[in-house]
Amino acid sequence: MRYCIGVDLGGTNIKAGVVDETGRILAEDSRKTKIPRPESEVCADIVETILCALSRAGLTLDDIEGVGVGCPGRIDSGRGVVVHAYNLVWREYPLCDALRASLHCPVYLGNDANVAALGEVWAGSALGASSAVIITLGTGVGAGIVIDSHILMGYNEAASEFGHTVIVHDGAPCTCGRRGCLEAYTSATGLVRMTREAMEQNPESLLWKLTDLAGVDGRIAFIASRKGDRTATEVVDRYIGYLACGLANIINAIQPEVISLGGGVAKEGDPLLIPLRERTYQEVFGGLGEKYTRIELCTLGYKAGIIGAAMLALSSAGQKP
Numbered sequence: 001m002r003y004c005i006g007v008d009l010g011g012t013n014i015k016a017g018v019v020d021e022t023g024r025i026l027a028e029d030s031r032k033t034k035i036p037r038p039e040s041e042v043c044a045d046i047v048e049t050i051l052c053a054l055s056r057a058g059l060t061l062d063d064i065e066g067v068g069v070g071c072p073g074r075i076d077s078g079r080g081v082v083v084h085a086y087n088l089v090w091r092e093y094p095l096c097d098a099l100r101a102s103l104h105c106p107v108y109l110g111n112d113a114n115v116a117a118l119g120e121v122w123a124g125s126a127l128g129a130s131s132a133v134i135i136t137l138g139t140g141v142g143a144g145i146v147i148d149s150h151i152l153m154g155y156n157e158a159a160s161e162f163g164h165t166v167i168v169h170d171g172a173p174c175t176c177g178r179r180g181c182l183e184a185y186t187s188a189t190g191l192v193r194m195t196r197e198a199m200e201q202n203p204e205s206l207l208w209k210l211t212d213l214a215g216v217d218g219r220i221a222f223i224a225s226r227k228g229d230r231t232a233t234e235v236v237d238r239y240i241g242y243l244a245c246g247l248a249n250i251i252n253a254i255q256p257e258v259i260s261l262g263g264g265v266a267k268e269g270d271p272l273l274i275p276l277r278e279r280t281y282q283e284v285f286g287g288l289g290e291k292y293t294r295i296e297l298c299t300l301g302y303k304a305g306i307i308g309a310a311m312l313a314l315s316s317a318g319q320k321p
């Protein structure tokens with residue numbers, strides 16, 4: 001059996017897992033990232049987390065083929081450098097060199113959304129798919145494209161930013177500086193904004209009995225809609241309409257075998273998924289053929305980041321690190 005380490009480096013937690021060649025996690029460990037603090041301190045904690053996970057699996061560094069790390073922000077995977085990670089407050093940090101100096105094994109680096117997409121293809125919702133797009137509906141809208149087991153990175157490793165494709169020209173402002181991006185409407189943040197706007201315009205809505213404006217989250221519109229509230233149902237319908245528009249754009253551009261949805265909003269499950277499929281398929285160019293893109297929910301949760309990072313190392317092992 002071949003083994004690799006997968007590390008999910010986030011702004012809140014460092015998670016590491018020992019993963020075998022079938023995509024199974026044997027053991028894991030985690031620590032708080034505790035930022036901001038010097039990169040070298042975070043790096044030392046990554047090493048500690050890896051060694052602890054290895055010990056729990058009953059293995060040592062000699063048993064593994066390499067370490068893969070998924071990191072937020074802009075990555076230069078060829079040089080193994082974190083170019084700019086806003087939420088880690090890192091710039092031009094040679095993370096792979098730093099980890100290799102302590103671990104003495106090959107280390108590979110990838111963007112966290114891309115690496116998580118690789119995990120879903122290797123062992124999750126898109127298992128075995130020849131092509132897949134994984135969309136994360138969280139505070140923002142992240143995406144990763146995997147084709148034939150490889151991440152589509154783009155010329156400067158900034159591809160797959162579907163969250164920042166425009167679906168409403170001159171629409172709502174987006175964090176990226178453009179207006180009308182998919183992220184501005186289909187992130188949890190966008191859903192919260194639309195819910196608040198609907199509440200302000202509809203003082204009779206049941207939503208007011210469930211929360212005040214400050215307490216609105218990405219779930220409340222779905223909850224009130226299930227109770228029959230007309231205003232909330234309109235918000236949910238609009239939300240699904242925007243998301244369907246974005247998914248149809250992805251299918252028209254790439255036609256992947258699978259699109260999988262993850263993140264907080266995707267936890268709504270069937271009340272989101274069933275109407276979303278119907279509306280997306282209505283918009284796809286040329287209609288549905290015999291072979292059409294499946295729309296699914298991610299199944300690995302946070303483990304996608306660990307498993308995908310290990311896959312990155314496993315698929316790269318043997319190549320020049």
Ligand SMILES: [Zn+2]
Nearest residue numbers: 164174176181
């Ligand atoms: Zn944007």
